[in-house]
Amino acid sequence: LTVTWTDVQSPVGQGVGVSRTDAQAQMAGYADGLLAFPGAHLLMQKPRLESSSFAETEEPLGGAPANLVGVEGEAVPRSDGGSPIGDLLRPVSIPMQLLEWVARAYELCVGHEVARVGVPTNVLVAHEAVLMVEGEAFAREAVHVALAYELLADEVGRAPLNLAGRFFVQSLLNKGARARCGVYEHIARNPSIAKMHLPAPVFIIGLPRTGSTHLQSLLSADRMTETLKLYEMLDPLPLCEPNSNGARLRVGKLALQKIMMDALAPGWNAAMSRFHHATMDSPEEEAVLLSGCGISLMPFVCLGGVDSAYEKAHGNVTSKRAVFRYLRRYLQLMSTTRRGGAQSRWVLKSHYNALWTDALLAEFPDAKIIMTVRDPLQVVQSYLSFSIASLSFVAKEGSGEDMARVHAAASYRYLCTNARALVALQRKLKGSSNLYVVQYERLLAEPFACMREIYEKFEIPLTDEALAHAQRYIKGNKQHSHGRPTKVAISEVGLSREQIEDDFREYNAELLSQQSRSASPRNAPGKVGKHA
Numbered sequence: 001l002t003v004t005w006t007d008v009q010s011p012v013g014q015g016v017g018v019s020r021t022d023a024q025a026q027m028a029g030y031a032d033g034l035l036a037f038p039g040a041h042l043l044m045q046k047p048r049l050e051s052s053s054f055a056e057t058e059e060p061l062g063g064a065p066a067n068l069v070g071v072e073g074e075a076v077p078r079s080d081g082g083s084p085i086g087d088l089l090r091p092v093s094i095p096m097q098l099l100e101w102v103a104r105a106y107e108l109c110v111g112h113e114v115a116r117v118g119v120p121t122n123v124l125v126a127h128e129a130v131l132m133v134e135g136e137a138f139a140r141e142a143v144h145v146a147l148a149y150e151l152l153a154d155e156v157g158r159a160p161l162n163l164a165g166r167f168f169v170q171s172l173l174n175k176g177a178r179a180r181c182g183v184y185e186h187i188a189r190n191p192s193i194a195k196m197h198l199p200a201p202v203f204i205i206g207l208p209r210t211g212s213t214h215l216q217s218l219l220s221a222d223r224m225t226e227t228l229k230l231y232e233m234l235d236p237l238p239l240c241e242p243n244s245n246g247a248r249l250r251v252g253k254l255a256l257q258k259i260m261m262d263a264l265a266p267g268w269n270a271a272m273s274r275f276h277h278a279t280m281d282s283p284e285e286e287a288v289l290l291s292g293c294g295i296s297l298m299p300f301v302c303l304g305g306v307d308s309a310y311e312k313a314h315g316n317v318t319s320k321r322a323v324f325r326y327l328r329r330y331l332q333l334m335s336t337t338r339r340g341g342a343q344s345r346w347v348l349k350s351h352y353n354a355l356w357t358d359a360l361l362a363e364f365p366d367a368k369i370i371m372t373v374r375d376p377l378q379v380v381q382s383y384l385s386f387s388i389a390s391l392s393f394v395a396k397e398g399s400g401e402d403m404a405r406v407h408a409a410a411s412y413r414y415l416c417t418n419a420r421a422l423v424a425l426q427r428k429l430k431g432s433s434n435l436y437v438v439q440y441e442r443l444l445a446e447p448f449a450c451m452r453e454i455y456e457k458f459e460i461p462l463t464d465e466a467l468a469h470a471q472r473y474i475k476g477n478k479q480h481s482h483g484r485p486t487k488v489a490i491s492e493v494g495l496s497r498e499q500i501e502d503d504f505r506e507y508n509a510e511l512l513s514q515q516s517r518s519a520s521p522r523n524a525p526g527k528v529g530k531h532a
Helices: 022-028 031-036 094-110 127-134 136-158 163-189 191-195 212-220 230-234 245-259 268-275 287-293 298-304 309-315 321-335 351-363 376-390 400-429 440-445 447-457 464-476 497-503 505-518
Strands: 202-206 345-349 368-373 435-439
Touching (some): 163 230, 163 287, 202 212, 212 368, 212 447, 212 464, 230 287, 368 505, 435 440, 440 447
Parallel strands (some): 202 345
């Protein structure tokens, strides 16, 4: 297929324009039902969405403080021990600054932006392969993916991104779309993969910065457990077994690309490692993979600010069937590279999944769920700091702090929404043998006791070998081994301790207080360090 994105109106919605190919003709037949997709009606308002993130902002709804958006650069007392926003921002490299200057001069001449973020062509190229694997009945879900990408590209395109930021975001969108296209094309050529049975996967969910990465790494120390590796999600094909020569070559290539990030923003990799250290062959959350369905990594979800069209579409569970079906297909494909094959026991994690547990459980009805919980005051400061640092170099000159505050407003509301979803899930599955809740502090202090409880809860055999591997992991991964991260003062983004406590009151009452009462010291093979 040859697909070309244009600015003309298409049957799918204004702004999603493609040449008259077979893919477009197929998609046009499903346009009548698209208004059932929240956010699709907003596409009809193109060329400009009324919910533009950097337009005049009304009072936010549902948790985001009104003074979080549009705060001027006046001094704010910082009594919470954090740093000003400016301490988390970093300039792009001098060569990129020069390139940015040239690009701006060119834009003034031609009257439009250079390298504007757009929808990858692979989104529609994959459509035919998706229908071959999933059937015509799945066409509506395939269109949801295209709409999600269009909303995301539109919102990101409105943010005041510099040239380096636009290159960075576009490369992430391209990688995700290319991976999904390749996976479905491979399965279309090998249809037996789609018939593979998967044992019940384990999903770790919770607010971000609650120890889910630590827990996933702890459980993956068991050789009977499989996790998704970062390099596999970024570049899944051709297939190769972990630790094979092909895998090492791919890890090296992608690691080099990561190192090159310092050519865009010197010191960015080191700053990120202080929050979340990841290597290309380490376990990583499936949010990286699901970007192929228009489910962007969280910092970019929040670029649009509060009440953006993409924020609404991102939180909508009814459009997420395609997301978890893609995850199933990917797990089936990756199982062919694992020693356990179809018997591989997958441990996955993403804080997004708390928003969409209905869609998750519809696709994986036998899924085991682990929920990590932590003091919201700690979560909010850590997560907002991580998100601001992630985008620390992407803003145009003079727009960094304003964009950080707009982004922080949406990030905070996401945390509030996620917390409510976790409370609802806890009430729905309370007493179920498929749910285990663990508090962050206890996970750090008693990792082996938590590990035993998880295996016992889910009736999974726990071997001495698995415990020994887990103990070696704990000893080799001390908390803050890559340095302490710089954290923004919550007052810098218009928040206070009192507001956070009020917004998370239900979360604290339902999850934290209950965990504090039930947690009791247990024997473990030694408290051998902590890891956040």
